[in-house]
Amino acid sequence: MRTEFITTNIAIAEGAIMAGMKFYAGYPITPASDLFEYLAERLPQAGGLTVQFEDEIASINAVIGASWAGAKSMTATSGPGFSLMVEGLGFAIITETPLVVVDIMRAGPSTGVPTKATQSDVYQVRFAPHGIYSIPVLIPWSAQEGFDLAIRAFNIAEALRTPVIILSDAVLAHAWEKVRIKDLTEIKVIDREMPQLKNKNSWLNQKSDLVPPMKVFGRGYGAKVESLIHDERGWYIPNNETYRKLVWRLVRKIEDKARFLWDSVTYLTEDSDYLVYAYGSVARPAYAAVKELRKESIRIGLFRPRTLWPFDYFNLKKASMKVKKVFVVENNEGKIFREVQRHLRGKEVIPLPLIDLEVPPPEDIVDSIREWL
Amino acid sequence: MMVLNIKELPQEKYLLSGNAACPGCPEALGLKYLGMALDDKVILVVPAGCSSVIQGLAPGSSFRFTTLNVPFASSDAVAAGLAAAKEVVGEDAVVIAWAGDGGTADIGMATLSGAAERNDNIIHVCVDNEAYMNTGIQRSSLTPYGAWTTTTWTGKKERKKELPLIMLAHKVPYVATASIAYPTDYIEKLRKAASIKGFKYIHLHAPCPVGWRFDPKYTVRVAKLAVETGMWILFEAFNGKVTISPFSRPYQNKERRKPVTEYLKLQERFRTMKPEDVKLIEKMIDDAWKTLLKFT
Numbered sequence: 001m002r003t004e005f006i007t008t009n010i011a012i013a014e015g016a017i018m019a020g021m022k023f024y025a026g027y028p029i030t031p032a033s034d035l036f037e038y039l040a041e042r043l044p045q046a047g048g049l050t051v052q053f054e055d056e057i058a059s060i061n062a063v064i065g066a067s068w069a070g071a072k073s074m075t076a077t078s079g080p081g082f083s084l085m086v087e088g089l090g091f092a093i094i095t096e097t098p099l100v101v102v103d104i105m106r107a108g109p110s111t112g113v114p115t116k117a118t119q120s121d122v123y124q125v126r127f128a129p130h131g132i133y134s135i136p137v138l139i140p141w142s143a144q145e146g147f148d149l150a151i152r153a154f155n156i157a158e159a160l161r162t163p164v165i166i167l168s169d170a171v172l173a174h175a176w177e178k179v180r181i182k183d184l185t186e187i188k189v190i191d192r193e194m195p196q197l198k199n200k201n202s203w204l205n206q207k208s209d210l211v212p213p214m215k216v217f218g219r220g221y222g223a224k225v226e227s228l229i230h231d232e233r234g235w236y237i238p239n240n241e242t243y244r245k246l247v248w249r250l251v252r253k254i255e256d257k258a259r260f261l262w263d264s265v266t267y268l269t270e271d272s273d274y275l276v277y278a279y280g281s282v283a284r285p286a287y288a289a290v291k292e293l294r295k296e297s298i299r300i301g302l303f304r305p306r307t308l309w310p311f312d313y314f315n316l317k318k319a320s321m322k323v324k325k326v327f328v329v330e331n332n333e334g335k336i337f338r339e340v341q342r343h344l345r346g347k348e349v350i351p352l353p354l355i356d357l358e359v360p361p362p363e364d365i366v367d368s369i370r371e372w373l
Numbered sequence: 374m375m376v377l378n379i380k381e382l383p384q385e386k387y388l389l390s391g392n393a394a395c396p397g398c399p400e401a402l403g404l405k406y407l408g409m410a411l412d413d414k415v416i417l418v419v420p421a422g423c424s425s426v427i428q429g430l431a432p433g434s435s436f437r438f439t440t441l442n443v444p445f446a447s448s449d450a451v452a453a454g455l456a457a458a459k460e461v462v463g464e465d466a467v468v469i470a471w472a473g474d475g476g477t478a479d480i481g482m483a484t485l486s487g488a489a490e491r492n493d494n495i496i497h498v499c500v501d502n503e504a505y506m507n508t509g510i511q512r513s514s515l516t517p518y519g520a521w522t523t524t525t526w527t528g529k530k531e532r533k534k535e536l537p538l539i540m541l542a543h544k545v546p547y548v549a550t551a552s553i554a555y556p557t558d559y560i561e562k563l564r565k566a567a568s569i570k571g572f573k574y575i576h577l578h579a580p581c582p583v584g585w586r587f588d589p590k591y592t593v594r595v596a597k598l599a600v601e602t603g604m605w606i607l608f609e610a611f612n613g614k615v616t617i618s619p620f621s622r623p624y625q626n627k628e629r630r631k632p633v634t635e636y637l638k639l640q641e642r643f644r645t646m647k648p649e650d651v652k653l654i655e656k657m658i659d660d661a662w663k664t665l666l667k668f669t
Contacts, residue, residue: 027480027523028508037523052512052524055446055480080421080444110444113419213504 008033008172009076010147011179012027012102013042016074018182021100022048023066023073025059030114031170032104051161056081060101060222062086067097067210068218068225070225076102077121078170079109079121082128089163090129095225096212098157098192099123100150105169108356115256116172116357119280119331125165126309134254137165137309140282143177149306155190156261160253161211167308171281171359173252195221210253239355255310262312266319267292270300275320276302276369277340278329281359286329289365298373308336313343315364320344327352327369331360377557381408389452389526392435394427394570397552397589399579400500401427403539406556407469407498408438410563415439416455416506420448420481421583422473424500431616444450445571446480448472452495454590460494467567470497474515475505489543489572496566499536502581510584517604519650520583521642528615528645532657537576541610541668546571547611552578562609578605586641598636600624603658606665615668625662633658 006014011034013035016024024043036050040073043050048071053059059075065289066073077085082103092099105121106271107113124139138149153164186364195213197220211231215223224234228244253260267287269275278286283304290302320326325348328337334351341349352368354360374508375505387408393402400423407415417440419425430437443451448470472481477499486498504522505511512522515536521528540548546569553560559577566573580595582588587595599605600621607618617625624630633655637643646654 026524028475028505028511033508033511033523035512040524041526050524054482054514057446084446111442273581294633 001186002284004179004181005124005176005178005200006035006143007174007176008143009104009174010138011078011143011146012150012166012168013039013309016100016154017040017043017048018184019151019154020072020191021154022071022245023065024048024050024073025053025073026050027053027056027059027077027081029056029246029369031079031106031173032081032102034174035076035102035104035250039270042049049213055082057088060085063087063099064092064097065097067099068217070218072098072101072158073122074102076104076108078104079108079124082121082124086128090131090133091227092163093129093133093135094131094227094246096161096250097163097213098161098214099213100153100157100166101163102166102168104173105167106226113357115170116282117167117172117331118357119282119358120333121176121330123307125167133221134310135163136160136166136254136307137167138252138263138310139306140168140172141280141304141306143175143179144174145306147179147181151189153328155188158190158192159211160257161214164267165333167280169281192216193355194219196222197366210249210256212316214312224227231311248320251346253333258310258312259314261307261310262315263307264303264312264315266275266315267304269303271317272299272301272322274298274300274369274373275323275326276300277316277326277336278302279305279308280334282331282354283327283354285359285362286365288362289369292362293369294368300369309338311343316340316343320347322330325350325372329360329365329368331356375478377561379409379556382560383412385412385660386526387437388427389435389437390492391429391433391619392521393429393433394423394425395583395589397582397592398423398473399502399581399592400424401575402553403498403500403579403655406553406560408549408561409556410465410560411567414465414567416466416468417441418443418448418452418455418468418470420472420476420544421445421507422476423502424471426472426507440464445476446460447483448476449493449495449497452497453488453491453493456494457537465542468495468514470495472497472499473505474499474501474503474513478514478534482506486543489540489574492540492545492571492625494570494572494576496563499574499576501576502579502584503533504581504584506581506584519643519646521586521645528650535557535661535665536579537574537608538580538664540574541613541615543572544613545574547573549574550576550578550605550607552579552596552605554593554600555607557619558620559608565609567601573634584642591639595636595639598631598639602633603627603630603662604633604636608665612667625666627659630658
């Protein structure tokens with residue numbers, strides 16, 4: 001264990017290296033460029049390779065190739081670049097390719113404000129590719145969590161054979177903070193399961209966890225990887241039976257494990273009358289606002305998911321059981337509010353969309369909440 | 374040949390003072406000369422890059438060209454649509470896709486090649502500062518061999534893509550190279566391009582003091598040295614037939630070229646270069662000349 005003073009971008013890079021990343025493909029984009037630059041120097045020292053590609057389409061597809069060659073792989077980008085990656089992401093989903101995409105949100109749509117943050121991509125990362133699927137999205141609120149969630153993202157990707165998104169933003173990206181860089185002995189690293197060569201049919205999907213072992217190239221398997229609808233052997237069969245079986249498995253292998261993926265934190269919720277729901281960088285001023293309101297003996301707490309998707313309704317319901325009102329504070333027009341409201345039916349859920357190119361300051365959050373008390 | 378007198382060119386300014394260009398910016402020069410060359414006929418299509426930043430923040434907005442700022446991987450496609458529609462409605466316009474080296478040779482390559490193959494009636498100007506300067510000096514496929522960037526810490530190991538030749542191979546009506554150090558040459562080429570129907574490609578060499586690590590007062594000197602050492606060859610080609618431009622003509626003769634080290638030593642991005650790297654660059658220059666002269 002060592003302590004370092006680094007940005008969230010660097011913390012994510014270090015976490016990824018700790019998790020065993022060996023290949024990084026990137027294309028320059030603000031505010032993700034410095035993560036890439038850091039890895040251009042650092043990853044070769046850790047026995048890996050960083051390559052600059054000609055655009056984001058190439059970057060994510062290179063990552064898919066590298067993952068099938070057996071290397072844990074990652075790319076990082078921001079909104080406009082993520083938009084270009086969407087087709088590749090869908091391809092990674094149907095081919096069940098483990099990889100990590102870091103999406104560092106900037107203000108959109110389009111070029112927007114490249115150097116400033118909002119939380120406007122919370123649905124884009126989950127729903128952008130076409131088709132039927134589910135995709136895990138982790139959302140840190142500090143440099144330390146950037147490091148921790150990078151490791152977790154790789155573990156989820158490897159365990160469930162899926163792309164995993166780390167959703168950071170421009171404010172977090174360049175925030176310098178103290179980070180405990182853990183040793184390998186302090187963390188758990190999961191590697192993808194590969195079929196046993198002796199048992200010819202062991203790669204067929206007979207396991208209850210819905211995740212077939214991965215026939216990584218060059219290990220004697222003779223794999224056929226297919227972007228069409230395919231059966232367990234990788235053969236294209238365009239009928240209902242095969243289609244339903246595949247897409248239901250793609251959804252269920254994530255959603256059935258939701259309780260393992262959920263990772264939410266509550267603050268001051270034991271006796272709360274009110275609950276604030278906030279995530280990512282906005283959860284920080286929201287926490288300050290909660291403490292400020294507590295000084296006025298208003299019993300209010302904070303609920304903060306670190307896994308945004310699958311949506312953690314279970315712990316949210318538990319935390320909001322006794323509260324009168326739930327405030328959803330977010331730096332967009334009120335996106336996740338819909339999801340919260342959908343799950344807390346009958347509860348008074350109030351959207352507090354505070355669009356701010358920096359981060360909404362605690363005073364703004366306090367004022368907005370006070371109007372509803 | 375008509376001789377241009379820079380004093381007799383239109384004086385209307387399209388890039389005003391107070392713009393957001395860095396000191397010594399070559400792209401600002403390129404834009405100023407563009408205004409002098411084509412005055413108010415221009416419609417600019419600008420993808421992400423330094424030129425989208427140079428336009429400035431309000432109230433310091435300082436760009437008077439008719440401009441469409443577009444996504445990164447799109448400039449020639451948008452320009453093609455614009456030019457086609459202008460033709461349909463029967464209006465005159467000079468549509469210029471004004472892109473950097475990344476927006477041309479990397480992420481912009483597909484739409485560039487597509488527009489060239491369709492012979493869309495546009496001019497593509499590649500403002501080549503040889504790396505992604507706007508996002509913080511990352512390599513591009515037009516970064517030369519040996520140059521430091523933030524993604525090639527020990528110097529780039531690959532060569533610069535020969536984009537003018539690639540465009541030549543598209544068999545388009547007009548391909549030219551230019552340099553910000555030779556405004557009259559560049560302005561003439563812009564005017565020729567504007568007078569031709571079909572796809573025109575101009576590759577403008579633009580030394581960037583920030584990314585190349587030299588004193589901002591030397592922008593023009595570095596650009597000039599690139600030509601004088603033979604590193605950058607000024608030429609134009611009508612329908613694939615190459616003519617070496619007057620300013621580069623003396624350097625067909627190897628003896629008359631200045632030593633390439635004069636060009637390299639001004640720029641700190643080449644500081645990690647070893648003597649054998651310099652030898653390699655000299656050989657690359659010879660090869661580039663030999664190849665190009667085959668098309669004359």
